[in-house]
Amino acid sequence: MDKYLINPNQKISTINKDIYGHFSEHLGRCIYEGLFVDPDSPIPNVNGMRIDVVEALKEMGIPVLRWPGGCFADEYHWMDGIGDKSKRKKMINTHWGGVVEDNSFGTHEYFELCRQLGCDTYINGNVGSGSVREMNEWVEYMTFDGTSPMAQLRKENGHAEPWKIKYFGVGNENWGCGGNMLPDYYANVYRRYQTYVRNYGSSRILKVACGPNDDDYNWTDTLMKHARHMSALSLHYYTVPNVYKWRGKALEFDSVEYETTISKAYRMEELVTRHGEIMNRYDPQKRVSLVVDEWGTWYDVEEGTNPGFLYQQNTMRDAIVAGLTLNIFNKHSDRVRMANIAQTVNVLQSVALTDGADMLLTPTYYVFKMYKDHQNNTLLGSYLTSKEYEADHRLYPQLLESASMDENGVITATVVNTSETESAAFKTQIADYAVKSVKAEILTGASHAYNSFETKDSVKTRSFDAFTVSGDGFETEIPACSVVKFTVSHE
Numbered sequence: 001m002d003k004y005l006i007n008p009n010q011k012i013s014t015i016n017k018d019i020y021g022h023f024s025e026h027l028g029r030c031i032y033e034g035l036f037v038d039p040d041s042p043i044p045n046v047n048g049m050r051i052d053v054v055e056a057l058k059e060m061g062i063p064v065l066r067w068p069g070g071c072f073a074d075e076y077h078w079m080d081g082i083g084d085k086s087k088r089k090k091m092i093n094t095h096w097g098g099v100v101e102d103n104s105f106g107t108h109e110y111f112e113l114c115r116q117l118g119c120d121t122y123i124n125g126n127v128g129s130g131s132v133r134e135m136n137e138w139v140e141y142m143t144f145d146g147t148s149p150m151a152q153l154r155k156e157n158g159h160a161e162p163w164k165i166k167y168f169g170v171g172n173e174n175w176g177c178g179g180n181m182l183p184d185y186y187a188n189v190y191r192r193y194q195t196y197v198r199n200y201g202s203s204r205i206l207k208v209a210c211g212p213n214d215d216d217y218n219w220t221d222t223l224m225k226h227a228r229h230m231s232a233l234s235l236h237y238y239t240v241p242n243v244y245k246w247r248g249k250a251l252e253f254d255s256v257e258y259e260t261t262i263s264k265a266y267r268m269e270e271l272v273t274r275h276g277e278i279m280n281r282y283d284p285q286k287r288v289s290l291v292v293d294e295w296g297t298w299y300d301v302e303e304g305t306n307p308g309f310l311y312q313q314n315t316m317r318d319a320i321v322a323g324l325t326l327n328i329f330n331k332h333s334d335r336v337r338m339a340n341i342a343q344t345v346n347v348l349q350s351v352a353l354t355d356g357a358d359m360l361l362t363p364t365y366y367v368f369k370m371y372k373d374h375q376n377n378t379l380l381g382s383y384l385t386s387k388e389y390e391a392d393h394r395l396y397p398q399l400l401e402s403a404s405m406d407e408n409g410v411i412t413a414t415v416v417n418t419s420e421t422e423s424a425a426f427k428t429q430i431a432d433y434a435v436k437s438v439k440a441e442i443l444t445g446a447s448h449a450y451n452s453f454e455t456k457d458s459v460k461t462r463s464f465d466a467f468t469v470s471g472d473g474f475e476t477e478i479p480a481c482s483v484v485k486f487t488v489s490h491e
């Protein structure tokens with residue numbers, strides 16, 4: 001039997017709620033149809049925002065939403081997306097399917113969506129094909145409270161009050177689709193552009209510099225050495241089962257591909273550790289956050305769908321990836337303070353899929369909903385012994401966990417059993433803690449289990465009671481391929 005030790009005396013860091021963030025890009029059916037419809041559409045909406053999707057995301061506890069991209073951000077010109085909708089400029093979305101972007105969802109619509117969601121804002125600016133002036137004026141348009149040309153324009157467009165930007169990304173993937181820059185060059189460009197991302201009045205924008213792709217440690221080193229003036233550095237890492245011609249299918253995979261997927265997802269542990277170590281050299285006070293503002297599984301698109309729309313289904317395998325990744329972020333919350341899974345609706349590892357007026361919630365959705373209790377909790381020291389597996393030339397543990405405590409001393413412990421076939425028994429001991437009650441919720445099923453528009457509830461959370469409570473802990477056996485949340489309160 002494995003042993004799970006939780007130490008409430010070891011309070012490590014605050015788990016920033018924004019670790020549970022999401023990403024919405026003008027890509028495929030994410031914004032249009034997924035989040036936003038014509039206000040006159042028969043699909044129930046408030047000011048164009050789908051009621052079903054907004055309600056589901058609120059229930060899940062969405063803390064922050066990144067917009068408008070992604071690669072799209074570095075081709076986006078914000079002035080095209082304000083004012084009279086019938087006069088808004090149309091453009092070609094060159095990155096994503098070559099479709100016409102009519103700019104009917106722009107700055108005002110984004111802030112309205114965040115208002116309805118009750119979440120914080122994360123806007124990504126255009127460095128690749130935009131000017132310093134364009135970025136400067138966008139920030140003025142959104143946040144200036146007074147008399148200025150841009151504040152006046154915002155008022156004329158129907159919004160007298162300034163909005164609040166929490167995070168502002170100065171470019172996206174500038175080593176790739178955002179301008180193919182070298183790290184030294186981008187570090188200088190960053191310094192210049194960020195100068196004009198002004199804090200007007202009481203506005204305090206957290207500036208995010210474009211960080212590395214995957215294991216590009218040189219990029220992190222260069223940015224930390226030269227860029228400065230940043231609140232955060234971003235990291236992008238996707239879990240792609242195959243890196244050759246085919247990425248792999250969302251619904252069809254064998255056990256080898258399952259294990260490869262899990263071991264690739266587990267690589268996030270190494271990436272945040274090693275990028276964090278470089279950051280520690282320049283910033284031992286951990287003033288600069290590492291934000292993983294794009295992560296998730298990336299498979300081949302579903303057959304018959306536009307290859308540029310990146311639409312994929314979502315199984316228990318994705319739920320395992322989500323559960324283990326979020327546990328990794330919790331464990332590194334001293335440095336990782338925001339993350340955004342790609343992408344909220346209808347694109348890559350989505351939490352919701354839509355088909356016209358219909359909507360379903362994916363297994364990944366239920367993981368985020370279960371884990372929301374960690375938001376703003378204090379990370380506790382914890383350790384779970386576990387068997388290790390080998391896949392894709394690396395070892396990964398069968399069990400992954402994280403534990404946190406709220407201000408009333410209630411502990412949330414989330415445990416993922418990555419094994420497709422083996423259950424796992426473990427005994428939990430909580431130091432200096434007299435257990436009064438334990439409640440648990442589980443998401444489990446065959447690794448291939450998923451929700452379809454015909455069967456929307458194949459995979460969903462249910463309560464779990466296969467445990468026995470002792471004085472300072474509990475004993476349990478959790479099934480194969482499961483994500484379990486234990487909520488423990490004390491006497």
Ligand code: AHR
Pocket residue numbers: 025069070071072172173294342343348
């Ligand atoms: O999420 C899809 C794309 O992946 C984003 O637009 C880009 O930033 C990344 O390469």
